[in-house]
Amino acid sequence: MKKLLITRPIAEPVVAQAETLFDVTVHEDGALDVAAAAQALADYDAILPTLGDQFSAQAFQSASEKLRCGMLGNFGVGYNHIDVVAAKAAGVDVSNTPDVLTDATADIGMTLILATARRAGEGERLVRSGEWGGFGPKALLGTHVTGKTVGIVGMGRIGQAVAHRCHYGFGMRVVFFNRSAKEVTMPAEQLPTLTAVMQEADFVVVTTPGGAETTHLINAEALAAMKPTGIFVNISRGEVVDEPALIKALVDEQIAGAGLDVYEAEPHVPETLRALDNCVLLPHLGSATVETRQAMGQMALDNIIAWSKGEKPPQSVT
Numbered sequence: 546m547k548k549l550l551i552t553r554p555i556a557e558p559v560v561a562q563a564e565t566l567f568d569v570t571v572h573e574d575g576a577l578d579v580a581a582a583a584q585a586l587a588d589y590d591a592i593l594p595t596l597g598d599q600f601s602a603q604a605f606q607s608a609s610e611k612l613r614c615g616m617l618g619n620f621g622v623g624y625n626h627i628d629v630v631a632a633k634a635a636g637v638d639v640s641n642t643p644d645v646l647t648d649a650t651a652d653i654g655m656t657l658i659l660a661t662a663r664r665a666g667e668g669e670r671l672v673r674s675g676e677w678g679g680f681g682p683k684a685l686l687g688t689h690v691t692g693k694t695v696g697i698v699g700m701g702r703i704g705q706a707v708a709h710r711c712h713y714g715f716g717m718r719v720v721f722f723n724r725s726a727k728e729v730t731m732p733a734e735q736l737p738t739l740t741a742v743m744q745e746a747d748f749v750v751v752t753t754p755g756g757a758e759t760t761h762l763i764n765a766e767a768l769a770a771m772k773p774t775g776i777f778v779n780i781s782r783g784e785v786v787d788e789p790a791l792i793k794a795l796v797d798e799q800i801a802g803a804g805l806d807v808y809e810a811e812p813h814v815p816e817t818l819r820a821l822d823n824c825v826l827l828p829h830l831g832s833a834t835v836e837t838r839q840a841m842g843q844m845a846l847d848n849i850i851a852w853s854k855g856e857k858p859p860q861s862v863t
């Protein structure tokens with residue numbers, strides 16, 4: 546039996562199925578650092594890793610001669626925690642879990658747009674504090690969402706799902722920035738530059754992949770192009786945003802608010818950000834529904850099964 550490491554507990558039916566096919570170990574102690582990732586590459590035939598596990602070039606290099614692993618079936622659409630070039634060079638296949646989490650992640654984007662615009666975090670804290678004095682015509686006034694302009698940065702599957710919800714659900718105009726020209730099947734205007742999108746949008750929603758090519762795509766200059774009434778939402782990866790620059794823009798009230806699901810050094814969230822009332826902060830919940838997490842686990846396992854049969858994993862990214 547091939548040895549499979551599942552690096553975090555996942556849905557029981559998926560683990561149960563894996564156990565009928567592989568000699569399974571479920572790692573219960575959180576994310577793998579580089580040394581633990583290297584050890585896992587040496588000890589297991591296949592690994593089902595996820596966000597936070599550090600399969601860096603260094604991990605592949607440390608494993609090198611001892612490398613046993615041939616497959617990383619990642620649990621998650623984003624795989625910026627895996628050095629795919631190093632994996633490929635080492636002959637390790639890598640797959641991800643696209644599509645199954647698109648709706649759940651787009652829904653978190655909407656949650657953040659609405660919660661930030663309508664000051665839901667502040668309101669909730671007020672009710673829980675026991676200090677709420679009752680309905681007030683001028684109390685906790687937020688920003689209207691319906692009919693506004695949303696600017697999508699990265700018009701992939703998740704970007705389009707957010708755009709769809711904004712346009713058809715909230716009557717919003719959609720503008721977007723995408724590196725390549727993109728035809729979409731809904732009313733949405735591709736603008737030539739990121740700056741143009743940042744300027745036009747009342748709500749900017751970042752939905753690009755992470756990784757070297759998008760690191761700090763949203764920097765101080767991009768944020769400076771936003772309207773002072775603008776709300777910034779990030780549901781992609783923390784590193785896409787220069788976090789200190791975002792914090793400065795919020796503290797200086799250069800923009801009106803931010804809704805964040807991801808952070809540069811997760812799970813560390815800077816204290817200044819946590820102290821800001823004009824932010825809604827979620828703990829990376831994009832795909833966190835029971836149904837979606839089960840589907841992600843199943844897809845990751847299906848890719849590992851395909852690999853174990855000598856087939857190309859259907860969601861291979863290598």
Ligand code: GLV
Pocket residue numbers: 596620621622623624646831832
């Ligand atoms: C979650 O962030 C994922 O990449 O699946």
